Amino acid sequence: DVVMTQSPLSLPVTPGEPASISCRSSQxxxxxxxxxxxxxxxxxxxxxxxxxxxxxxxxxxxxxxxFSGSGSGTDFTxxxxxxxxxxxxVYYCMQALHIPLTFGGGTxxxxx
Amino acid sequence: xxxxxxSGGELVQPGGSLRLSCAASGFTFSNYWMTWVRQxxxxxxxxxxxxxxxxxxxxxxxxxxxxxxxxKDNAKNxxxxxxxxxxxxxxxxxxxxxxxxDSGWSVDYWGQGTLVTVSS
Numbered sequence: 001d002v003v004m005t006q007s008p009l010s011l012p013v014t015p016g017e018p019a020s021i022s023c024r025s026s027q028x029x030x031x032x033x034x035x036x037x038x039x040x041x042x043x044x045x046x047x048x049x050x051x052x053x054x055x056x057x058x059x060x061x062x063x064x065x066x067f068s069g070s071g072s073g074t075d076f077t078x079x080x081x082x083x084x085x086x087x088x089x090v091y092y093c094m095q096a097l098h099i100p101l102t103f104g105g106g107t108x109x110x111x112x
Numbered sequence: 113x114x115x116x117x118x119s120g121g122e123l124v125q126p127g128g129s130l131r132l133s134c135a136a137s138g139f140t141f142s143n144y145w146m147t148w149v150r151q152x153x154x155x156x157x158x159x160x161x162x163x164x165x166x167x168x169x170x171x172x173x174x175x176x177x178x179x180x181x182x183x184k185d186n187a188k189n190x191x192x193x194x195x196x197x198x199x200x201x202x203x204x205x206x207x208x209x210x211x212x213x214d215s216g217w218s219v220d221y222w223g224q225g226t227l228v229t230v231s232s
Contacts, residue, residue: 035216037216048222094157099217101162103157105156
């Protein structure tokens with residue numbers, strides 16, 4: 001199975017400042033079609049997860065443009081250009097290429 | 113508006129069985145693969161199973177193979193998860209989710225979840 005490793009585990013942030021989360025996979029998520037099959041999900045407190053980024057860098061419908069995804073192969077990054085209070089929650093990366101699908105352990109983002 | 117509503121979660125004894133349902137609306141259900149994901153209390157997300165648009169193909173994580181069965185009824189716009197031989201470690205919130213498209217396994221809509229508690 002593909003192991004997904006996120007860092008940091010916890011990320012205190014200041015509103016208006018940038019934030020960055022890293023995700024590393026044990027196998028390449030770059031497919032022969034040139035797509036990287038890596039997603040980012042946000043689970044806000046008390047809510048279901050929501051899709052933020054798919055295929056490494058594509059924002060899902062309705063996701064603000066302060067969220068961006070980058071990376072290729074086995075190393076990926078989610079960046080928030082200017083954190084807002086509503087961005088708190090647990091961020092998960094998920095590899096969407098190999099069955100079984102696997103998630104990272106999560107990064108808890110909280111306001112300082 | 114896409115909606116996924118899970119039901120069927122409850123307290124069940126170890127070794128028992130349970131069937132979860134997920135009612136879908138707001139999209140053409142027969143055109144989508146569907147997925148079940150669970151989250152143990154205070155823990156992360158675990159993919160469990162996915163089923164093809166017409167129900168003809170299914171995939172499972174090893175930890176539930178032989179115990180859980182995913183099924184799909186396009187006439188009722190519903191996906192199900194039949195769970196048997198339940199263990200304490202199956203205690204979790206169970207989410208159904210819709211696969212985004214035919215390339216990759218991203219899921220774009222999630223239900224609110226239903227809680228399954230396995231305890232004597």
